[in-house]
Amino acid sequence: MGEMEELRKEMENLKDQITAARKTFQDSTLQEAAAGVTVVGRVQLKTRKTLRGHLAKIYAMHWGTDSTLCVSASQDGKLIVWDTITTNKVNAIPLKSSWVMTCAYAPSGNLVACGGLDNMCSIYNLKGKDGNVKVMRELAAHTGYLSCCRFLSDTEIITSSGDCTCVLWDIETGTQKTVFAGHQGDAMSLGVSPDFKFFISGACDFTAKLWDIREAECRQTFGGHESDINAIGFFPNGNAVITGSDDATCKLYDLRADQELLTYQDSSIMCGVTSLAPSKSGRLLLAGHDDFNVNIWDMLKAERVGVLAGHDNRVSCIGVSTDGMACCTGSWDSFLKIWN
Amino acid sequence: MSNNNASNNLIIAQRTVKQLRLEASIRRIKVSQAAAELRNFCLQNASRDPLLVGVPSSDNPFRPPKSCSLF
Numbered sequence: 190m191g192e193m194e195e196l197r198k199e200m201e202n203l204k205d206q207i208t209a210a211r212k213t214f215q216d217s218t219l220q221e222a223a224a225g226v227t228v229v230g231r232v233q234l235k236t237r238k239t240l241r242g243h244l245a246k247i248y249a250m251h252w253g254t255d256s257t258l259c260v261s262a263s264q265d266g267k268l269i270v271w272d273t274i275t276t277n278k279v280n281a282i283p284l285k286s287s288w289v290m291t292c293a294y295a296p297s298g299n300l301v302a303c304g305g306l307d308n309m310c311s312i313y314n315l316k317g318k319d320g321n322v323k324v325m326r327e328l329a330a331h332t333g334y335l336s337c338c339r340f341l342s343d344t345e346i347i348t349s350s351g352d353c354t355c356v357l358w359d360i361e362t363g364t365q366k367t368v369f370a371g372h373q374g375d376a377m378s379l380g381v382s383p384d385f386k387f388f389i390s391g392a393c394d395f396t397a398k399l400w401d402i403r404e405a406e407c408r409q410t411f412g413g414h415e416s417d418i419n420a421i422g423f424f425p426n427g428n429a430v431i432t433g434s435d436d437a438t439c440k441l442y443d444l445r446a447d448q449e450l451l452t453y454q455d456s457s458i459m460c461g462v463t464s465l466a467p468s469k470s471g472r473l474l475l476a477g478h479d480d481f482n483v484n485i486w487d488m489l490k491a492e493r494v495g496v497l498a499g500h501d502n503r504v505s506c507i508g509v510s511t512d513g514m515a516c517c518t519g520s521w522d523s524f525l526k527i528w529n
Numbered sequence: 530m531s532n533n534n535a536s537n538n539l540i541i542a543q544r545t546v547k548q549l550r551l552e553a554s555i556r557r558i559k560v561s562q563a564a565a566e567l568r569n570f571c572l573q574n575a576s577r578d579p580l581l582v583g584v585p586s587s588d589n590p591f592r593p594p595k596s597c598s599l600f
Contacts, residue, residue, distance in 0.1 A: 192539060193535075193538065193539060193542060196539070196542040196543060196545075196546055197542065199546050199549075200542070200545055200546055200549060203546065203549035203550060203552075203553050204549065206553045207549070207552060207553050210553065210557065211557070214557045214558065214559050214560060215560050216559045216560055216561050217559070217560050217561035217564060218560065218564065219560075219564040219567065219568070221561075221564070222561065222564035222565050222567070222568050223564070223568050226568060226572070229581065232580070232581075234580065237589070237591035237592060238591055257590075273591070274590050274591060371548065406551065407548060407551075407552070408551070408552070408555065409552055409555065410552060424567065424570075425570070425574070426566075426567075426570045428563070428566065428567070429563075429567060443560070443563040443564070443567070445557065445558045445563050446557055446558055446559065446560045446562075446563040446564075447555060447557045448560065450560065450563070450564060450567070468578050468580040468581055469574065469577060469578045469579070469580070469581075470570070470571050470573075470574035470575050470577065470578035470581060471567070471570060471571050471574070472571040472574075472575060472578060472581050473578070473580055473581055488571070489567075489568055489571055509580065512579075513577070513578055513579050513580060514579045514580075514584065514589075514590065514591075515579075515580075515591055516580060527591055529579060529580060529584055529589065529591060
């Protein structure tokens, strides 16, 4: 077993190398860079709309790119497409499996997707000829639950799974194009870069990974969290990643410096982060927690500048619209709220 | 049986080492530069961030326009 021992030694050496390399580039901190910036004043958002209609816990929501429509998934077995301005339900899609954990809206607005404990990602065509919304494809191959999915286009979607992998699918053929393996725990969440070339995944191995979609490889791995990462997103310019964890903190990692820049934590916050979304400029970080609240952070100063308290149960999902005009929260209390 | 496990573990270890080599070799930039660019992006885009600067009710699609009838 000499070779195994050698490989283990080399693993440890390489990990030390990475730690050392990161340190040599740590000539400053984000605190220093933001020292001259004044903290954002108290942010007080009001509920402008309440979307009522689901009959059970809402697990996921995703804005359409038009900043008006959004899709939500509930364990009442329905996907609902909402017009957030009128609060009308544009589509109410009954699902084969009610154990849904994620949903996504295609950038084109033509398709929505969802999945969960059925281990599948189901694609629905909203613009079918006869006006009925039907299942277009069932993407089956994961051996664990579907935790998250995001469209690259009408022909490609990326999924993350409890089987520890992420997969890039060809929707037309229903086949796996690429399997991204590497996480040592359930992959819980994913986000696609603004240029669609990369995606990031957060997992129950407490790490976040950056993947090159076309080269089919993991480029970087970020640690530091002390528990499962439940939520992940790109900073608006694509150069940094934000994670939210069961350890009750959020962290900001810079991709080009290859390291953590800030942790968003407060001794009074003891509940895990379930979801997160940055505002359009990236200055505000909105994080949904198990304690029914959404905390709003000044991302540069790591100070809490607001709270959204309006739900009667866990906030399970959150999203800021593409034009930055509103934030939508979804909860186990079965309601979605639009805030600004 | 145990031979299979041993060779599997070896393959996994080899893959892990290959991956770590890749991650160790990436080009990095200084935190001072990365942090400055993040800060500048926030500041430059602040005026275009509705949740940050607030939305006047007349421009807010989620607020019904206040109508004033003069009859």
